[in-house]
Amino acid sequence: MNELVRMISQDGTLYVLALNSTEMVKKMQEIHGTSKVCSAALGRLLTAASMMGALLKGDSDTLTLKISGSGPASPAVAVADSKGFVKGYIGDAKVKLPLNGKGKLDVSGALGKDGFLTVIKDLGLKEPYCAQVPLISGEVAEDITAYYASSEQTPTVCALGVLVDPESENVLLAGGFLIQLLPTADEAVISAVEKGLESVKPVTTMLAEGLSPEDICKKVLPNFEMQLLDRTQTGYRCDCSRERVTAALIGAGREGLAEMAQDNETEVVCHFCNSKYVFSKEEILKLIEESK
Ligand SMILES: [Zn+2]
Structure with missing residues (x-):
């Protein structure tokens, strides 16, 4: 409290x-x-x-x-x-x-x-x-x-x-x-x-x-x-979510995403609460496809 x-x-x-x-x-x-x-x-x-x-x-x-x-x-x-x-x-x-x-x-x-x-x-x-x-x-x-x-x-x-x-x-x-x-x-x-x-x-x-x-x-x-x-x-409250992290990844632009797609997995850690969000190569490729 x-x-x-x-x-x-x-x-x-x-x-x-x-x-x-x-x-x-x-x-x-x-x-x-x-x-x-x-x-x-x-x-x-x-x-x-x-x-x-x-x-x-x-x-x-x-x-x-x-x-x-x-x-x-x-x-x-x-x-x-x-x-x-x-x-x-x-x-x-x-x-x-x-x-x-x-x-x-x-x-x-x-x-x-x-x-x-x-x-x-x-x-x-x-x-x-x-x-x-x-x-x-x-x-x-x-x-x-x-x-x-x-x-x-x-x-x-x-x-x-x-x-x-x-x-x-x-x-x-x-x-x-x-x-x-x-x-x-x-x-x-x-x-x-x-x-x-x-x-x-x-x-x-x-x-x-x-x-x-x-x-x-x-x-x-x-x-x-x-x-x-x-x-x-x-209280202490972090409002991060997979949706927000996805939006941030899209914000990295197509070049940034293409770089991430070279790895099998992309891990994003929230600075504020240490929650981990893992994106597969397929998911990143899909983001590139969608941002065309
Ligand atoms: Zn967080």
Whole structure:
């Protein structure tokens, strides 16, 4: 169960989402066999994508976050739908690094400090919306905040956390919150938000204390009266199918297909869920025939 909650302040100046993404990050680790630092890196990105996806308006809209950094695990990709369901993958899921100077998993070291965060929103228009910002730290949350500031001019606070058991390497807890100031917010609102955040504990600490996403929304904004907008369930979900893979193969063009037809079998593995799709030589030849 991954509970996603949205709340708005009574005075209409800000909006907050909070998510307990523990199950989706566990599922991701099960699929990709991520190392500790990669569980943290991709887990944070999935958590952010889920909340950002839930901000999309159209039912079939999708959002993609991609971090292409100089680190050995890059790139990391997360795709979300407008219900907050996500899927993702990371370049090298096995990267191991020593803890950073603060004794934390070195996400920035794994993804890299130099590089870009790309945000793509497919809103069903002719061209998808696409924005790219340089990485601030490669720790993910700060990079998301920077994206909102520079590309959407929306002051945003983003916090993300993934707690991994140092011994078993299992994901124990994951979650995040996203606060957005609405255009009605003035300086007084900004300083009230900042003041409230000073004493806020890390997300996974709040989850470990048994706080629900709704509790977290209230906890991070103690100076505001908050109203619940909705509470939904999300998760890790891949929507690949034989039909979609077939369409992608046709997209490779006749030359690409002709190359595949030289092998007795063509195996396609989904990046997001590791499902295997096998096509025989005859099936590939048939695709070539049909695409004439
Ligand atoms: Zn898949």
